Amino acid sequence: xxxxxxxNGDLKENQEMVMKYQAPGSSLFVNAISEGQNSIEEDTKVWxxxxxxxxxxxxxxxxxxxxxxx
Numbered sequence: 001x002x003x004x005x006x007x008n009g010d011l012k013e014n015q016e017m018v019m020k021y022q023a024p025g026s027s028l029f030v031n032a033i034s035e036g037q038n039s040i041e042e043d044t045k046v047w048x049x050x051x052x053x054x055x056x057x058x059x060x061x062x063x064x065x066x067x068x069x070x
Contacts, residue, residue, distance in 0.1 A: 032067040039067070
């Protein structure tokens with residue numbers, strides 16, 4: 001199962017999530033949960049691909065498949 005969330009870190013109710021992921025600004029974190037264990041990973045490469053939809057999609061799909069063990 002894949003869940004996507006946009007979080008506004010400036011809102012008080014999201015401060016716990018900001019602290020958990022140590023994300024003070026615009027960030028993309030991927031968290032693969034396996035056997036109840038978090039595997040939180042920040043992805044910075046993705047920002048270099050946002051202007052190329054095809055490469056962005058290929059990269060991100062590949063990353064997710066790898067994390068999901070597909």
